Amino acid sequence: MSIYFVRAEGVPLEQRRGIETIDRNILFILVRASVESVAQAFSTLKQMNVWVSDAYEREIDIHNESTFVFRFRGHPWSIIYKPYTPSGRIYLTEEDACSVSESLSTSVIYYTGSDTCGTIEYHLYSNGDCVEKLSFEERISLEFQSQLRQVETRQIRRDAYTFTMNFICEQDAYIPCFVAVEDLTAGQHTTLGIEDLMPNEVERMDYLAQQ
Amino acid sequence: MKYLHQGALFIGLAATVAMTPFNAQAQTCADASQTPLTKIRLDAIAASQGIPLSQVGIRFEEFALRTIRPGNPVPSNRRLFPSPLRQIRSGIGNVQPDGVVPLVVRLIPFPTLTFPDSVFYESKAVRGTLLPPSYERYQILGFLDVLGRSPASVDNENPAIVFMTTSDVRTISARTIVEANRRGIAVWHVIACEIAPPSGNLQLGRAELLNPGVYLDPGRIPTGYGGPGSIGRI
Numbered sequence: 501m502s503i504y505f506v507r508a509e510g511v512p513l514e515q516r517r518g519i520e521t522i523d524r525n526i527l528f529i530l531v532r533a534s535v536e537s538v539a540q541a542f543s544t545l546k547q548m549n550v551w552v553s554d555a556y557e558r559e560i561d562i563h564n565e566s567t568f569v570f571r572f573r574g575h576p577w578s579i580i581y582k583p584y585t586p587s588g589r590i591y592l593t594e595e596d597a598c599s600v601s602e603s604l605s606t607s608v609i610y611y612t613g614s615d616t617c618g619t620i621e622y623h624l625y626s627n628g629d630c631v632e633k634l635s636f637e638e639r640i641s642l643e644f645q646s647q648l649r650q651v652e653t654r655q656i657r658r659d660a661y662t663f664t665m666n667f668i669c670e671q672d673a674y675i676p677c678f679v680a681v682e683d684l685t686a687g688q689h690t691t692l693g694i695e696d697l698m699p700n701e702v703e704r705m706d707y708l709a710q711q
Numbered sequence: 712m713k714y715l716h717q718g719a720l721f722i723g724l725a726a727t728v729a730m731t732p733f734n735a736q737a738q739t740c741a742d743a744s745q746t747p748l749t750k751i752r753l754d755a756i757a758a759s760q761g762i763p764l765s766q767v768g769i770r771f772e773e774f775a776l777r778t779i780r781p782g783n784p785v786p787s788n789r790r791l792f793p794s795p796l797r798q799i800r801s802g803i804g805n806v807q808p809d810g811v812v813p814l815v816v817r818l819i820p821f822p823t824l825t826f827p828d829s830v831f832y833e834s835k836a837v838r839g840t841l842l843p844p845s846y847e848r849y850q851i852l853g854f855l856d857v858l859g860r861s862p863a864s865v866d867n868e869n870p871a872i873v874f875m876t877t878s879d880v881r882t883i884s885a886r887t888i889v890e891a892n893r894r895g896i897a898v899w900h901v902i903a904c905e906i907a908p909p910s911g912n913l914q915l916g917r918a919e920l921l922n923p924g925v926y927l928d929p930g931r932i933p934t935g936y937g938g939p940g941s942i943g944r945i
Binding site: 504508527638640661680681 | 750761765767769771773786787789790802803804806807808809834835837838847850
């Protein structure tokens with residue numbers, strides 16, 4: 501499988517927090533719940549009728565709209581990741597994050613960063629309510645709303661990237677960097693794996709798709 | 712990606728230089744009937760195709776890498792390159808260009824030389840910026856820092872960076888050009904355009920060189936950095 505986990509050397513993955521890179525186009529939903537319950541909630545929400553549990557390093561059949569739900573060992577958040585494919589019609593959205601937060605009564609972070617567009621954005625949901633939200637387009641706009649703290653947007657504007665990195669760290673969360681160099685094509689039979697991500701670094705990874 | 716070395720015949724050198732667009736004016740489309748693609752129009756095209764804004768970046772990057780060199784797409788880079796200078800300026804110790812390819816130098820009549828990791832391709836669908844060194848927490852400076860220590864630089868050849876952008880980026884920041892000149896790095900720029908009638912078909916123009924001095928001083932002839940691209944969609 502041609503998805504690569506890109507990380508700088510240094511801190512072991514188990515202890516790594518924050519944002520791995522702002523130099524890519526990245527979108528993840530992080531959920532403070534088990535992989536099992538996140539996979540259940542997301543497959544229901546998106547009508548995913550293929551669900552392979554605990555699939556890391558196992559042989560699977562690839563179907564449409566491939567999605568991974570996983571958790572790094574030692575981390576408190578499960579992550580929903582949908583690799584980019586030109587034919588994909590299902591996208592991860594902030595509405596999905598809100599729905600999962602509500603259905604599981606837990607905290608969810610929707611994070612997207614695009615170095616191509618010079619943007620960074622996150623939403624933090626708690627039990628289905630958006631409690632903090634930042635949307636930044638470099639040299640163009642900044643929006644920040646929070647029910648948790650009072651911060652002047654002027655302060656954030658100085659360095660919205662660092663502000664966002666600090667937020668992710670404070671949540672004890674980690675935004676990894678995955679690069680998909682080839683499309684996942686329905687009909688493929690392959691071993692589910694991410695290059696440079698060791699099996700002992702993954703607590704569990706489930707595969708969701710549509711048949 | 713390629714250039715001919717100073718061993719080229721002088722007649723050939725003169726002819727090639729005259730034909731190469733060396734002025735740093737606003738970039739052009741591959742065809743006069745096309746419309747330069749702004750970020751706002753790109754977002755509108757995405758919306759019309761049911762693509763959410765969160766996907767515009769990766770779609771534009773994929774389009775640019777796939778089409779800039781017709782029949783020879785630039786592979787997506789999956790490596791981090793350490794940048795001590797970016798570390799000092801912003802606390803981020805590496806950069807991750809969208810595409811990384813070798814520099815190929817033809818030494819007429821000698822064998823071709825290849826220098827790995829010495830040409831970066833970077834896509835930007837942005838507005839309100841000309842991509843100065845400080846952009847995205849000194850990402851641009853980080854690229855130049857890495858290229859300035861690339862295998863091509865070590866061998867006193869010219870590495871290069873190719874910016875593939877929306878038309879909002881009229882040219883590349885003069886400060887970026889200064890930093891590139893200091894390191895002997897060629898800066899190329901190409902914009903995306905929409906093919907008429909507007910239906911979301913896009914094409915990159917020809918990559919144009921913004922700092923020809925880096926090649927002219929040592930008497931080199933740059934060729935083949937890509938564009939006009941093949942027609943594609945996001």
